[in-house]
Amino acid sequence: MRVIDAATPRAFACAAADFIGDRLRDKPQSVLALPTGDTPRDLYSELAARSRMGAVSFDRAKIFNLDEYCGLPAWDEHSYAAFMQRHLVAPLGLSEAQVRLLQGDAADMDAECRAFDAALSAAGGIDLCVLGLGVNGHVAFNEPGSPWDSTTHVVHLSRATRAAQEQQARERWGIPACGVTMGIKTLLESRHILLLIAGSGKESARAALYAGAADRGWPVTSLIAHPRITVIDSCGSAARR
């Protein structure tokens, strides 16, 4: 596991943008799985700025998102699809054909999960999976105790996750009880993984990761076994001691 310490928010966003840019230069038609949340916001602004300057090109890339709330249509401002549209799809000028987002309001969620997995396979699998970290160690919406051999599936969201999301939104909006997420098996099949660690309340999850032992109570530790995982950590090396 390679760890890059980023001392400032700017260094964090730039290190992540550099990493993604390098992958796209190696393989312009890369398939990217990308997260929502506070963690990647500056990264997405940085990528949009670099794209406008011609320093990085997403013209041949394909984008999937990691997760979504069940029951929310893409037009709902709280949906992850709306977040992706606002922070990534529109600023980068991605075409509809380049983007496959999970449909949280699909009438048949099992069918949606299978269709999403089929679209991932048809695209050739994930070249780079970028992940944030939940306060309870979740990655995408794979909550503690999730099976590690899962593909895209529906999950019950834990109290900790829902509380963190509500706090982040700074309003009570009735966070759905369930989410839909790429499974840990799918994440681990990615050719490269970039884990972004930023935000408060994540000390225990971070400690579990750096302890270096696989622990089902901390889904992030499933990533330790991946042969090409890079971590960008905003907390500095002191947090790992």
Ligand code: GLP
């Ligand atoms: C949510 C998302 C995750 C995200 C995590 C961290 O639960 N399902 O994909 O990585 O929160 O969010 P943040 O970056 O806002 O701390």
